[in-house]
Amino acid sequence: MSDRTQADLAAVQDYLAASMAPDPVRAATFVAPGFVCRFTGGRVFDTPSGPTGFNAARYKWVKKRIERYDVVPDGDCTIVYSLGYLYGEWPDGTPFDGNRYIDRFTVLDGLILDTDVWNDSAEWLLDPSIAKG
Template sequence: MTETQNSEQFKAAALVKQFLKAMENRDLTAAGTMMAKDAKIIFPGGKSFKSQQDMVTAARDRYRWIKKKFEQIDTALLPRDRVVVYVMGTLDGLNNFGVEFSGVRYIDRFEVEDGLIVSQQVWNDLAESGVLGP
């Protein structure tokens, strides 16, 4: 790995962490500046969203708030000067019935190109864990 590759991977991981914190704080304006205009956003069940606002609106049916704990972040270089960033950890939150939950596994996969997120894919155990029910 060259110093340039390492630097690009570091920058991509920092961008993704900043993006996830903005989303957690519901600062959609800041988060939007980190996403490419035509970014692909895919959530569990193959649900696609055109924007972070669309994703937040859909999430209102599932939980009141959610926070991500980062346990591991991995990066790799892809062709065409893209960097893939995997973020793994657990989710804590409050469902729509007022019940708190914690320790729900997740993996987020991002692709970063030219300093912007061009793809976000999300996998988690929210549905399987049963934490979204009463």
Template sequence: MPIVELHVLEGYNSLEKQRLSEVLTDAVRFVIPAAPELVTVMIHDVPTDNYYRGRIQRSPAPALPDPAQIVKDYLAAMEARKLETARAMLGDGFAMTFPGTAPMRTLEELIEWSKPRYKFVTKTYDGFDAMQGVGDAAIVYCRGMLQGEYHDGSTFEGIRFVDRFEITGGRITRQDVWNDMAEVRANA
């Protein structure tokens, strides 16, 4: 039964500590074959007046936002065509690549690219997987099915997709998309 003890400066709320305990549990289970209920995580809050580094009393850094929630909010804004809301979630150097495209840097490029392809598309999600990437970027994969309508009025559904996002500093900096839309359209 693995036990993880963690000392943090007080100031993180219960939701942030819950996220931290979930991530630590998953990290242990990545190496040790233990069921989640067998991994114990104990978080000890250290009062800031009891913590010094380099002779200076320190305060905790703010917790990073949940990267999976950032992606969920972004995708919801895109589907609702709340482009300003979605644009505000993008970071410097943002790039997105869809099947058969060069990297696009703006939401307007995506809209222009998709206009001749379909009237609209929506997504049903099977899951979101978030992890720390190399460096500062968090990685989020979402997967599920596409459905929508072509310009001729015919509809499509059940088309698999996977999106991969990189989130740096709380902003989306990269989106890569894979789906079976071309294969389904070719066989229709």
């Protein structure tokens, strides 16, 4: 991995650590001007505080168990995928685990330009029996 792609991966790792704290102010230090987060359900946010606020309403608390990163050089940018599982508690205190997620980041010079976020939460809320497998 080149120094540039390693730095871009480190920016994503630091952003995710700050986001899970949750510390959206610190997470914002890893995003570029004009940052866009396309979140589950087609929601669009322009700061890391958008997803943090949404998650505060959806979950009592939530964390990511990151399984791996896939890093793909793409011209001047680096595409970074973070894959794993969400775990935490629903607002009523019911615990959950094994909720699949994928985050896709476009990174340039150590700053995140945009991210796309997908997970199984909506499906699990619609049909809790899915979560029980």
